[in-house]
Amino acid sequence: MSPSPVLGTRWGGRLCALLLAAAVLAGAAPAAAAEGPTPRAPEGREAPVVLVGIPGLLWEDVTPEHTPTLWEMAGDGAIGNVSIRTATSRTCPTDGWLSVSAGQRALSERERFTVCEPAPAPVSDGSGASVPGYDSYIEQNLASPFSAPVGMLGQTVRDEGGLTLAAGPGAALGAADTSGRVDHYLPSARELTRERLEGVSLAVVELPELTRLYPDPATTTDGEGDPDPEDVPEWVREEALETLDSRMSSLIGALPTGSSLMVVGVSMDTGPSRLTVAMNGEMTAQGLAGPHSYLASESTRRPGLVVLTDTTATVLDALGMRAPAPTGGRVWQLDQRPATTEAAVGRLVDFNTAAVVVGASIPGFFSGLVALQLLIYAAAAYALHRYSDGERSKRALVLSITRVVALAGAAFPVASYLANLIPWWAATTPPLALLTSVLAVDALVVALAMAGPWRRTILGPMTVVAGTTTLVLFLDLCFGANLQMNSPTGYSPIVAGRFYGIGNIAFATFATGMLMAVAGIAHMLIGRGRRRTAVVTTLIIGVSSVLIVGWPGLGTDFGGVIALIPGLAVTTMMIAGIRITLPRLAVIGVTSLTVIALLAWMDYLRPIEERSHFGAFAAQVVNGEAGTVLARKLGAMLGTLGNWQLTLLSAGALLFLFAALNRPTNWRIGALQRAYEYAPTLRAGLTGSLVTALVGFAANDSGVAIPALALTVAVPLTLSACVWALQQQERSPEPDTDIDGTECLRKA
Numbered sequence: 001m002s003p004s005p006v007l008g009t010r011w012g013g014r015l016c017a018l019l020l021a022a023a024v025l026a027g028a029a030p031a032a033a034a035e036g037p038t039p040r041a042p043e044g045r046e047a048p049v050v051l052v053g054i055p056g057l058l059w060e061d062v063t064p065e066h067t068p069t070l071w072e073m074a075g076d077g078a079i080g081n082v083s084i085r086t087a088t089s090r091t092c093p094t095d096g097w098l099s100v101s102a103g104q105r106a107l108s109e110r111e112r113f114t115v116c117e118p119a120p121a122p123v124s125d126g127s128g129a130s131v132p133g134y135d136s137y138i139e140q141n142l143a144s145p146f147s148a149p150v151g152m153l154g155q156t157v158r159d160e161g162g163l164t165l166a167a168g169p170g171a172a173l174g175a176a177d178t179s180g181r182v183d184h185y186l187p188s189a190r191e192l193t194r195e196r197l198e199g200v201s202l203a204v205v206e207l208p209e210l211t212r213l214y215p216d217p218a219t220t221t222d223g224e225g226d227p228d229p230e231d232v233p234e235w236v237r238e239e240a241l242e243t244l245d246s247r248m249s250s251l252i253g254a255l256p257t258g259s260s261l262m263v264v265g266v267s268m269d270t271g272p273s274r275l276t277v278a279m280n281g282e283m284t285a286q287g288l289a290g291p292h293s294y295l296a297s298e299s300t301r302r303p304g305l306v307v308l309t310d311t312t313a314t315v316l317d318a319l320g321m322r323a324p325a326p327t328g329g330r331v332w333q334l335d336q337r338p339a340t341t342e343a344a345v346g347r348l349v350d351f352n353t354a355a356v357v358v359g360a361s362i363p364g365f366f367s368g369l370v371a372l373q374l375l376i377y378a379a380a381a382y383a384l385h386r387y388s389d390g391e392r393s394k395r396a397l398v399l400s401i402t403r404v405v406a407l408a409g410a411a412f413p414v415a416s417y418l419a420n421l422i423p424w425w426a427a428t429t430p431p432l433a434l435l436t437s438v439l440a441v442d443a444l445v446v447a448l449a450m451a452g453p454w455r456r457t458i459l460g461p462m463t464v465v466a467g468t469t470t471l472v473l474f475l476d477l478c479f480g481a482n483l484q485m486n487s488p489t490g491y492s493p494i495v496a497g498r499f500y501g502i503g504n505i506a507f508a509t510f511a512t513g514m515l516m517a518v519a520g521i522a523h524m525l526i527g528r529g530r531r532r533t534a535v536v537t538t539l540i541i542g543v544s545s546v547l548i549v550g551w552p553g554l555g556t557d558f559g560g561v562i563a564l565i566p567g568l569a570v571t572t573m574m575i576a577g578i579r580i581t582l583p584r585l586a587v588i589g590v591t592s593l594t595v596i597a598l599l600a601w602m603d604y605l606r607p608i609e610e611r612s613h614f615g616a617f618a619a620q621v622v623n624g625e626a627g628t629v630l631a632r633k634l635g636a637m638l639g640t641l642g643n644w645q646l647t648l649l650s651a652g653a654l655l656f657l658f659a660a661l662n663r664p665t666n667w668r669i670g671a672l673q674r675a676y677e678y679a680p681t682l683r684a685g686l687t688g689s690l691v692t693a694l695v696g697f698a699a700n701d702s703g704v705a706i707p708a709l710a711l712t713v714a715v716p717l718t719l720s721a722c723v724w725a726l727q728q729q730e731r732s733p734e735p736d737t738d739i740d741g742t743e744c745l746r747k748a
Contacts, residue, residue, distance in 0.1 A: 047258030047283070049318045050203045051311065052251065053100070053170060053266040054244065055093045056210040057277045059348045066238050067245040069252065070279070073263070075341035077281035077290030078334055081348050082265055083300070083307045084276055085496035087144055091273065092116030093211060096266030096308060097173035098137060100204075102148035103312035103327030106141045109133075116269040119169035127184050131172050134180025151178035152323060153312050154202075158183075160321050162201030167192050168208065170266070175204040189247055194254045201319060205251065209244040210237075211269060252288050259283040260318045264311050272360065273494045275352045278306055280314075280332065293334035294344070300499040301553075302485070303335035304348055307496065326619070354425035354486040355494050361431055365488040369412065370649045373712055376409045377656040380719055384660070384671060384726070396727070403723040407446045407465055410716035413509040413709060414469040415442035417476065417483040417490065425486075434488075458679045458724045462717045463520025469513030469713065474545070477502055477554050489709070501556030502549055504702035508709035511564050511696075512689045514545045515571050516717050519685025522575045526681065534681075535576045542568040550595065552603040558596065559699035563706070565592040567692030574684035646708040653711035661722055671722035678725050682718065689714040 059081070064071045086095040087107035093116060094108035108117065122129035131137075134151070141148040154164050154177035165184040166172040175182045186192055189205045197203055248263075255261060261283065265276025281290035294304040309329030316323055317331045337344045383398045419437035427433035445468055454460025476483040484490030484506050491503045502510060518541050522534035546564050549555035569588040573580055604618035641647055661672040676683050689710055696706035 047256050047260070048165075048197050048200045048203050049260045049315055050197075050205065050251075050255060050262070051100070051174070051315055052205045052207060052248070052261065052263045053093075053097065053174065054207045054210065054263060054277070055096065055170070055265065055267040055269060057244075057263075057265040058274060059277055059345055059352060061210075061237075061241055062277065062345060066241045067248075069245045069249040070263075070277075071341065073248075073252075073279055073281055073288060073290075074345055076288065076292070077279050078293045078295050078332070079280075079337070079344065079348065080278045080295030080304045080306050080332075081275035081352060081493070082278045083305065083493045083496045083499075084266065084268055084273070085494065086308065087141075087146055087148070089273065089495075090116075090269075091267045091308075092269045093170050093206075093208070093267040094119050094173060097170045097206075098141065098150050099148065099308050100174040100264075100266060100311050101153050101176065102141060102150045103152055103309055103323055103329055104141075104148035105146045105309065105328060106137075106148035106150060107144060109136060109140060116267075119173050121169050122166075122172045122182070122185055124185060125181075128182055129166075129172060129185035130182075131176050131180040134176060137173075138178065146328070149325070151176055151180070152325075152327075153315065154178075154182065156316060156321055156323060157202050157319065159324075160201075160319070162319065162321075163199055165196065165200045165203040166205075167203070168206030170208065171204040171206040174266075175202060189251055192251060192254055194256055197254065197256060197259075202315065207244055207247055209240045209247070211267075252283075255283040255288075257283055257285055261288065262311065262314065262318075264308070266308065266311075272356060274356055275305075275348075275493060278311075278332075291334050292337070294337040296333050296335045298330040298333075299328075300493070301480070302499060304337070304351065305493060305499070306332060307499075350423075350425050351486070351493075353430060355492055357425060357430040357434060358486045358488055359492050359494045361434060362488055362492070365416075366645060369712065370645045372412070373409060373649055373716075374652050376405055376716065376719075377652055377660070380406065381656060381660040384723075399723050399727050403461070403720050403727075404446060404450065406716040406719040406723065407449050407461055408442055408716075410462075410713050410720070411442050411445040411449075411465050411468070412438070413489050413505075413713060414465075414472050414513070415439075415445060416488050417472060417506070418445075420483045420485075420487055438488075457524075458675065458721050458728075459520040459523050459682060462720050463517055463524075466513045466517035466520065466713070466717060469509060470517050470541075470545070473502065473506060473510040473513070474548060477548055501554065502560065504557075504559070504696075504700050505705055505709050507549065507555075507557055507560045507563075507700075508693065508696060508706045509713055510549070511545070511560070511567065511692050512710040512713040514541060515567055515688040515692065516685040516714060518542065518571065519575070519679075519681045519688075522684070523679050523681040526575075531576070535572060538568075538572050538575055542572065546595070550599050552599065552606075558600070559696065559701075561596050561599065562592050562699045563692050563696035565595065566695050567688040567690075570691050571684045571688030574687060575681055641704055643704060646704045649708045650704060650711055653708075653715045657711075657715050657718065661719065671726055672718070674725040674729060675718070675722045678728065679721060682721055686714055686718055 061067065062070045062074055084091045084096060085105065086099045087105040088095065092108060095106060097119065098106035098108060120132050122131050138150045141150045154175050157164055158177050163183045164175045164177070165186070166175040166182040167186040167189045172182055172185060184196065184200065186196065189207055192203075192205065252261070259282070261279075261281050263277065263279040265278070268274050268276060278295055280295065281288045295306050296303045297306045297310045299307045299310055307329055309327060310332055311329065313323065313327050313329045314332040338347065380402050383402050415438050418441045419434065422433075422437040422441075424430060424433035424437045445465060448468070449455070449461035449464040452460075452464075454464060472483070481490075481500055481502065484503055485499075486492065489505050489509065491498045493499065497503070518538045521541075522538055525531070525534035525537065546561060546568065549557050549564055550561035566585070566588050569591075570580060573584070578584075600618040604622075657672070661670060693707035693710035693714075696710070697703055700706055
């Protein structure tokens with residue numbers, strides 16, 4: 001394992017600094033990123049590598065009172081959380097063990113996903129044993145989306161001349177070769193002795209004490225076949241933990257000097273999905289010891305967080321072996337952690353708490369977001385037309401309130417990221433604390449937008465909200481994307497779709513904020529007669545955004561670059577007054593693909609263990625496997641149309657934008673057209689945002705989520721500008737504007 005931190009790459013940090021320096025000239029601020037890890041060459045070993053899988057073990061279970069052995073190991077060794085997501089959202093023990101075997105996300109054969117089926121009992125053949133029906137696991141997983149090569153770990157050890165030992169049925173699944181056989185087999189860890197470990201290269205041990213708390217899923221369930229931890233009294237779990245810790249103590253006592261011990265919570269088959277435990281140590285003459293560190297890996301690039309498939313790569317690395325093909329995981333590395341065990345474990349518990357709360361909150365959060373946005377559109381449409389011919393004082397009040405509400409709706413996504421600056425997960429009721437934090441930050445952003453002299457201009461408040469959105473996510477990417485992790489609109493380590501860079505939803509928010517912000521900045525510059533400066537500023541901010549979105553180790557968003565370049569090009573041409581034609585759009589498309597190909601090829605040239613999914617995709621193109629990946633992503637993209645909430649949000653936003661805001665009122669023309677007269681660059685920012693949203697829908701597996709979140713930012717911001725235009729119409733019924741909006745700005 002490497003002793004270097006995992007926070008980015010050297011070149012990524014330099015690029016980020018350069019982009020921020022450019023952004024300073026256009027209105028941003030500087031930041032920096034840390035250097036990346038230094039790989040260590042694998043070394044051979046004589047003592048065994050021992051992998052202990054403990055299904056369902058959480059860091060909140062590890063205490064000095066009930067698990068003193070595990071607590072001591074946590075104090076002396078390297079520790080971390082494990083994201084156990086496999087090929088399905090529910091990780092049963094069989095799924096976890098098969099994923100360890102394959103080094104890729106795997107799945108078992110269970111027909112009913114509500115019940116975790118036990119691993120089959122191996123059939124002994126002398127000292128060894130074979131797993132019955134192992135071929136079916138291999139065939140099923142090779143046909144799965146991840147093409148997991150079940151048996152790869154055990155087969156690699158056998159091919160390198162090593163011997164495998166498994167203690168327990170689940171362990172046999174993890175250690176078996178491609179024929180389903182292990183060289184030595186023990187029914188349980190209680191039979192493991194130092195003599196049995198002699199000559200063994202890899203020993204895999206299962207400690208199922210926590211899983212055995214639920215012996216009969218048919219009688220111990222919540223009505224849907226899912227074992228409910230609430231059915232088990234606390235003292236029963238505590239007794240199980242004490243038994244587990246005693247087994248662990250005996251196992252450590254049987255390890256010969258020089259052994260490497262890894263402890264991993266391979267599954268979570270009871271209750272909601274969570275992050276489990278990972279530990280690592282070495283057996284010395286004085287006892288078990290290890291580096292006082294957090295575990296990390298290139299899979300997550302986050303201290304204290306690894307993924308289940310990293311286990312496979314780490315085991316092979318400890319044995320001085322390499323997998324015959326790239327695995328889904330990366331070798332464990334080391335990073336700094338707090339000095340005391342209490343503080344280090346406490347942070348891991350807090351991180352897991354945040355992940356669980358956000359995971360449980362996501363459905364309600366997006367339902368609330370959809371309802372809130374649609375309510376804003378309905379109320380605004382009613383207010384704009386109901387009071388268009390009413391009492392003047394009442395109209396003024398309604399318009400003022402509508403503008404503030406619109407800005408609050410647009411600021412909601414960025415508020416969900418900034419809320420992570422507040423330790424809401426440490427509150428007594430984390431879900432309520434999360435909601436309160438988001439609303440409080442939203443109010444602060446709106447107050448900033450309406451506080452300064454810019455509030456009296458058409459695009460001033462819009463630019464503040466859009467600029468805040470852009471700057472927050474830009475800086476977040478430079479500092480490791482910590483605000484996106486465990487955010488309702490970011491990514492979750494439990495869902496495990498992404499661990500670093502910019503997520504698809506965050507991309508939609510960032511890209512829309514950037515395009516609307518440059519529209520506001522360009523309006524101000526053009527109003528001062530500086531159109532060329534407006535175009536240059538747009539290009540500086542836009543190109544910086546494209547690079548940080550696409551650069552491996554920073555944004556690392558393959559589809560984001562494809563989507564953002566056309567939107568930026570359209571916005572820039574409209575600000576510059578250049579006519580948009582089909583040949584020019586074709587050039588833009590070719591440019592997007594060229595930039596993507598260049599970034600992917602540069603990442604492909606890096607060592608395998610340092611590649612992001614850019615380089616991984618380039619390797620798949622070279623190997624002829626890209627078609628399968630693209631087909632899977634296309635299916636995922638089309639499948640998102642079944643998300644009626646986000647589809648309804650997208651349709652409602654477009655209907656409001658082009659019907660309600662364009663509908664003539666007693667102010668004689670539609671509010672949107674009136675806003676375009678006062679601020680022509682608004683059309684550029686909005687058009688570019690719609691182009692990016694449309695291309696993003698087609699280029700990302702998040703599908704309809706891209707336009708839904710893009711419109712969540714763009715439409716309320718546009719509404720705020722339309723309200724200002726109507727307010728101006730109240731004061732000056734017949735505005736006289738030039739095409740640049742210069743006179744409008746002067747009057748404002």
